[in-house]
Amino acid sequence: MVEVENSRRRELTACVSSGVVSVSSRWLCTAGLLLDSRAVVDGNRLTILNVKRADAQMLQCNASNIHGYLLASAYLNILGNASVT
Numbered sequence: 518m519v520e521v522e523n524s525r526r527r528e529l530t531a532c533v534s535s536g537v538v539s540v541s542s543r544w545l546c547t548a549g550l551l552l553d554s555r556a557v558v559d560g561n562r563l564t565i566l567n568v569k570r571a572d573a574q575m576l577q578c579n580a581s582n583i584h585g586y587l588l589a590s591a592y593l594n595i596l597g598n599a600s601v602t
Contacts, residue, residue, distance in 0.1 A: 534561070534580035534587070541581060548574040570595045 534540045544551055544563045548571070551558070555566040565572060578589045 536582055536584075538582045538584060543579050545577040545579055546574055548572070565593075568595060 534542050542561050544558055551563075555568075557564045557566065561578070563576070563578075572593060573595045574593055576591050576593055580587050580589075
């Protein structure tokens with residue numbers, strides 16, 4: 518589980534992979550976050566900007582090559598509000 522406060526930036530680097538045969542990595546999610554401009558994928562790193570409560574979801578990294586694939590999963594949990602009014 519990855520926990521982050523509401524309105525903060527969070528960087529995930531769980532998608533580190535290598536192999537004798539070239540490995541490609543991609544991030545998957547359950548709520549469409551990767552289609553949002555606040556989610557930036559740079560190689561194996563996923564950065565989520567201005568995190569919102571609605572971003573809470575299961576995230577997966579898929580590392581694959583011609584021999585198969587591996588999945589790494591993390592649940593993104595959003596904690597409270599960053600500011601109190």
